[in-house]
Amino acid sequence: MRIPMAVYLTRARAGVALAGLLVALAGCSVPGPGEAPDGIHDPQEATNRRIHAFNKSLTGGAGQGGGVIAAIPQPVKAGVTNFADTASLPQTVANQILQGRLLRASRNTLRFTVNATLGLAGLFDVASPLGLPEDESDFGETLYVWGLPEGAYMELPVLGPSTERDAVGRFVDLFTDPLYYLLPSPDRYYGTGARVAAKVIKLDDYGDQIDALMNDSADSYAQLRLIWLQNRRFELGDDRAGGEDYIDPEALDTEGF
Amino acid sequence: MTHHFTRRQLLGSALSLALIAALPGAALSATEAEARGLVDRLVADINAVITAGKSEAAMIADFERIFITYADMPYIAAYALGADGRRASPAQKKAFSAAFQGYVARKYGKQFRKFIGGRIEVNGASKVKNAYQVSTTAYLRGQSPFEVTFFVGEKSGRFYNMYIEGVNMLLTERTEIGAMLDRRRGDLDAMIRDLAQAG
Numbered sequence: 001m002r003i004p005m006a007v008y009l010t011r012a013r014a015g016v017a018l019a020g021l022l023v024a025l026a027g028c029s030v031p032g033p034g035e036a037p038d039g040i041h042d043p044q045e046a047t048n049r050r051i052h053a054f055n056k057s058l059t060g061g062a063g064q065g066g067g068v069i070a071a072i073p074q075p076v077k078a079g080v081t082n083f084a085d086t087a088s089l090p091q092t093v094a095n096q097i098l099q100g101r102l103l104r105a106s107r108n109t110l111r112f113t114v115n116a117t118l119g120l121a122g123l124f125d126v127a128s129p130l131g132l133p134e135d136e137s138d139f140g141e142t143l144y145v146w147g148l149p150e151g152a153y154m155e156l157p158v159l160g161p162s163t164e165r166d167a168v169g170r171f172v173d174l175f176t177d178p179l180y181y182l183l184p185s186p187d188r189y190y191g192t193g194a195r196v197a198a199k200v201i202k203l204d205d206y207g208d209q210i211d212a213l214m215n216d217s218a219d220s221y222a223q224l225r226l227i228w229l230q231n232r233r234f235e236l237g238d239d240r241a242g243g244e245d246y247i248d249p250e251a252l253d254t255e256g257f
Numbered sequence: 258m259t260h261h262f263t264r265r266q267l268l269g270s271a272l273s274l275a276l277i278a279a280l281p282g283a284a285l286s287a288t289e290a291e292a293r294g295l296v297d298r299l300v301a302d303i304n305a306v307i308t309a310g311k312s313e314a315a316m317i318a319d320f321e322r323i324f325i326t327y328a329d330m331p332y333i334a335a336y337a338l339g340a341d342g343r344r345a346s347p348a349q350k351k352a353f354s355a356a357f358q359g360y361v362a363r364k365y366g367k368q369f370r371k372f373i374g375g376r377i378e379v380n381g382a383s384k385v386k387n388a389y390q391v392s393t394t395a396y397l398r399g400q401s402p403f404e405v406t407f408f409v410g411e412k413s414g415r416f417y418n419m420y421i422e423g424v425n426m427l428l429t430e431r432t433e434i435g436a437m438l439d440r441r442r443g444d445l446d447a448m449i450r451d452l453a454q455a456g
Contacts, residue, residue, distance in 0.1 A: 217433055218437040223433060226428060227429060234422055247417075247425075248387065249412065249418075256351065257330075257332075257338075
């Protein structure tokens with residue numbers, strides 16, 4: 001049987017990408033015993049701190065200068081956020097299939113269909129009240145499900161906190177959005193644009209909390225690292241990389257406090 | 258003094274007994290029910306503060322009262338100070354506890370401003386070793402619901418930790434206090450003075 005050229009090329013490209021991925025993941029560093037106090041493995045801390053200082057200088061005015069975004073009417077913001085979510089669903093479905101979570105993948109397929117049609121091309125989230133709530137996924141999660149180690153903590157320029165595993169996931173996600181390959185040229189960028197806009201809106205919504213974390217804490221790098229890692233592991237349901245499993249309410253001398 | 262049940266009371270209690278028996282998992286042990294009860298009352302108090310929608314300063318004061326009533330503050334303070342607590346004098350421990358309590362109330366009280374118009378619901382309780390884990394869901398306006406889990410000590414009967422979407426309060430505060438101490442090169446008194454202003 002002759003394999004059509006286009007299919008062959010796609011396969012070849014996938015093969016190269018997979019090889020590159022495996023090389024990247026082989027570099028995922030796994031902490032030895034006692035090398036990850038409180039569940040934090042951060043061998044590149046000095047570099048990460050420099051990137052954090054840079055990121056902090058970018059978000060410095062986010063809370064205060066966010067007046068423009070705060071002035072946008074709530075329904076418009078909701079529309080952008082809903083559209084971004086709908087546009088990201090095909091990729092979520094692809095990842096959930098790769099994770100073997102077929103029920104969630106089919107639920108999200110239905111959510112996509114409902115919101116893309118009844119929700120007027122994704123501007124309204126009519127699926128959530130129908131019992132199909134938001135359920136996002138990404139390739140970082142797929143790699144977790146496949147059993148790859150989390151790797152070291154890292155802070156990426158502009159993008160913020162990540163791990164070695166999640167950074168590889170983000171990179172792969174850049175090239176594997178099904179919508180990008182299905183839609184013609186200008187349309188395929190709307191989803192990406194909406195996703196960036198939705199991020200900005202979300203950052204503004206949480207402006208006070210982000211300001212408090214970035215400016216009020218004694219060491220914003222350490223706080224962000226701890227909070228982000230714990231929350232990401234919670235999202236993934238990852239208890240392998242956790243710090244202390246159980247905090248004993250009686251194993252502490254509270255005399256004098 | 259004898260106590261006479263009226264027919265309605267008798268009927269009512271018989272009905273509720275039947276209901277309890279019919280509900281799977283309703284057979285909480287006394288202490289498990291107590292842990293849940295504590296969080297129920299805590300959540301009711303927080304919800305009342307949220308609904309009242311007072312000024313930030315008033316909310317922080319309310320929140321400090323809630324912390325004192327329901328939380329195992331000596332434990333939380335001792336955990337947050339961590340290993341540095343071992344070299345603290347009794348006077349320093351006392352000063353730290355006082356400053357820490359105000360700091361926690363300010364820090365979390367300010368966040369609770371965002372909760373106005375929202376509510377917290379208790380889902381259930383389970384026993385883990387010598388503590389009870391009480392899971393709740395926070396429903397905030399314009400935000401997806403999220404999970405908040407309280408840990409109640411079996412012995413103390415008060416909550417000593419909470420997880421907000423997986424983020425552990427004890428660990429977060431120990432990291433913060435540790436960073437404040439580092440900034441002051443390990444000077445406890447200077448850190449306590451900073452703490453009284455922080456949050």
